[in-house]
Amino acid sequence: MISRSSMTPERDAAYRAALNAALATGQAVLAGGGSALDAVEATARVMEDNPLFNAGRGAALSDDGSATLDAAIMDGSTLKAGAVAGVTTTRHPISLARRVMEATRHVFLIGAGADVFAREQGLEQVPNSWFITARRWGILEEVLREDGRPIPPRPSGLTDEAPSVSVQVPVSHSPDEARFGTIGVVARDRAGNLAAATTTGGLTGERWGRVGDAPVIGAGTYADAGCAVSATGTGEYFLRLVIARMICVHAGEPGTSLQAAADRMIKGDLTRIGGDGGVIVMNDRGEAVFSLNTEGMYRGTVSSLSPARVMIYADEGGNVDGPVARAAAPH
Numbered sequence: 001m002i003s004r005s006s007m008t009p010e011r012d013a014a015y016r017a018a019l020n021a022a023l024a025t026g027q028a029v030l031a032g033g034g035s036a037l038d039a040v041e042a043t044a045r046v047m048e049d050n051p052l053f054n055a056g057r058g059a060a061l062s063d064d065g066s067a068t069l070d071a072a073i074m075d076g077s078t079l080k081a082g083a084v085a086g087v088t089t090t091r092h093p094i095s096l097a098r099r100v101m102e103a104t105r106h107v108f109l110i111g112a113g114a115d116v117f118a119r120e121q122g123l124e125q126v127p128n129s130w131f132i133t134a135r136r137w138g139i140l141e142e143v144l145r146e147d148g149r150p151i152p153p154r155p156s157g158l159t160d161e162a163p164s165v166s167v168q169v170p171v172s173h174s175p176d177e178a179r180f181g182t183i184g185v186v187a188r189d190r191a192g193n194l195a196a197a198t199t200t201g202g203l204t205g206e207r208w209g210r211v212g213d214a215p216v217i218g219a220g221t222y223a224d225a226g227c228a229v230s231a232t233g234t235g236e237y238f239l240r241l242v243i244a245r246m247i248c249v250h251a252g253e254p255g256t257s258l259q260a261a262a263d264r265m266i267k268g269d270l271t272r273i274g275g276d277g278g279v280i281v282m283n284d285r286g287e288a289v290f291s292l293n294t295e296g297m298y299r300g301t302v303s304s305l306s307p308a309r310v311m312i313y314a315d316e317g318g319n320v321d322g323p324v325a326r327a328a329a330p331h
């Protein structure tokens with residue numbers, strides 16, 4: 001998982017800069033009177049374009065060398081939700097998830113059909129190679145080699161460039177990064193409405209159409225009137241425990257703090273069944289908490305009352321009150 005020993009100073013600084021850029025995006029939306037839904041989508045889009053994170057460009061690659069992308073978004077004020085899985089040509093899967101929520105009667109679209117819908121909606125399309133970076137290709141080769149699985153031919157011309165964010169991307173990587181980087185965002189707007197968004201490339205070397213928790217409403221993503229959650233980690237465990245929704249259920253129990261509700265699922269149930277990962281959680285008062293059972297999780301918070309704070313390692317910082325929080329973490 002994320003550990004100080006596998007992180008160079010340059011990479012640490014790059015992640016913190018990327019987190020700050022993401023927080024600034026969400027904060028600007030909210031400061032301009034935007035909704036929580038607008039804030040989580042805009043923040044996630046910036047991070048989908050940042051090759052440091054496992055979503056959009058820079059996503060973890062499937063065993064055939066392609067990027068297959070999953071995303072979900074949920075509006076806590078209406079309980080409306082949209083999700084996509086196995087998307088291969090839509091530049092911003094989080095925006096596609098929002099279109100599913102707002103322009104269809106459905107919640108969840110998968111595979112080629114989801115990309116067809118994206119085209120019909122006029123969402124930007126890119127070749128699948130657009131998502132593939134040199135760094136992620138190197139990680140895929142390591143994972144497949146370790147597993148004794150065939151390595152697909154390396155595409156020519158791979159780079160690690162970030163096309164639309166001002167963050168430098170170091171080219172070195174550690175094998176641990178096969179498991180890092182799902183993007184999650186939760187936000188509360190001036191009206192007190194909550195929203196959650198999660199977007200990911202899934203697991204490096206995944207096959208057979210594997211889908212994790214990120215796009216599954218209630219497992220990796222959930223928001224209601226009082227609570228918003230985005231999760232990261234080994235999706236299979238989050239699916240089995242329906243973690244995001246369970247945290248909101250526990251948070252609504254009398255005498256249970258937001259932190260206790262999150263810890264009960266992450267440090268309790270998830271840990272007990274051998275799962276790893278973490279969550280970002282926010283309530284309708286704008287209180288933001290994190291819970292993780294790993295050495296680190298890329299995360300940060302900002303609000304109209306407190307400046308941005310970003311954290312990577314488990315022992316860094318605490319929780320804060322405020323209307324926006326986001327994180328990206330293992331996977």
Ligand code: GLY
Binds near residue numbers: 202
């Ligand atoms: N948590 C992301 C995944 O398992 O795909």
